[in-house]
Amino acid sequence: MTEIKLIIGSVTYAMKAKGLLSRKGLHPRLIKQTRSEEGCTYGVCIPEYELMAAAALLREAQISYEVFRS
């Protein structure tokens, strides 16, 4: 199964996103990344087929994210 990473920033907002997506029936997994621009950052990993739904939910909750395809 292909996964997509949604890079969010703080662990607090990553947890907020995880909770939100889980409550709506999606399958997020909390992740940590190190990126060259910011350094350490947190996000969630979701199955690729859940991307559209996740994106809509996060936009509505005003949680900004960046899509990262590994």
Added chain:
Amino acid sequence: MIYLDNAATSFPKPPAVLAAVSRCIADECGNPGRGGHRMAMRAAELVYECRGALADFLGGVAPEQFIFTLNATMAINMALYTRVRPGDHILISDMEHNAVRRPVERLTRAGLVSSAVFPHNGPFPDVLEQCIADKKSGILIVTARSNVNGAALPVQQIVSFCRSRGYYTIVDGSQQVGHEDVSLTRLNPDAYCGPGHKGLLGPAGCGFLWLRSGEGLREFLSGGSGFDSRSPHMPGQLPERFEAGTLPTPAIAGLREGIRFLEGLGCRAVEEQERELLKQTLELLGNIGHLTLYASEHFPLSFSSTKMKAEDLATHLDRAGILVRAGLHCAPLAHQTLGTQRDGLVRISPSVFTRSADLHALAATLSRLS
């Protein structure tokens, strides 16, 4: 042993609090927001769950608006120092704890701000109007409930008035939170400060600062935030902007259980129990001739005796297995207002675990004083 010093710190703690602290230290104590391994992630979950528990308990606000601190004193200092500007006018009541009085005094002596003290019993908004006068920018810091005699200030009205005058409003909820139903959406301050280890029944080492917004607030502590590390500045968003360094995860885990315990009881039941205990205490102690009571509609309740000075009386009670606090309670301003600043008072403050028999034992010991 009868513990009646819950205004200082609550005891005992619910068994689930002890279990949570122990479990955290044994199995779950990674550093939250620092690593990506399972222990760090589990610790991050514990912390977020506690933010969520606070958010639900205090009126359905957002979890990320809660910043963990060492205690309410740190929260108050943080709320003040991140916001204060040169020339600000700071209002405090005449019942404030040193956690409020001392930082305000420090800023006033440094010539950075002016300050004024308003009487806690009003009339409102007249006394605020007089204190504000023509000073357009400022900060209000007010306690919701005195830690000496339980006097409850009409904080919602005070906050509303000061906000309408453009003042930044900070509420010290140290003796309120966990003792009555608090809704931050209804109260509507800019900042609310509370300890985790008093009415919320968590362990010492954890308090919180709720902020309506982090906009325009300067950094307080600067250090590691766990993300956005390449930036030389603290992150811009709550809560990490004000949480530099490692959080007290075991204390936070315990606090989450303390809140859950209170939710199980219900705020109304807690308020009702305290009201009943206060009624009994007033009846019991009111019949003891050598006591002068300093009481209101809430605990804590304090008293003096013609037979012994406050500290000696507290020692006498300690020997009898009754634990109370005597002196000025870190609130000399309140004692000045009550006229008790010379010798202080003996203070009693029950918890949800205090029983009627405890108060009867206190009254019996005081009655036997010769």
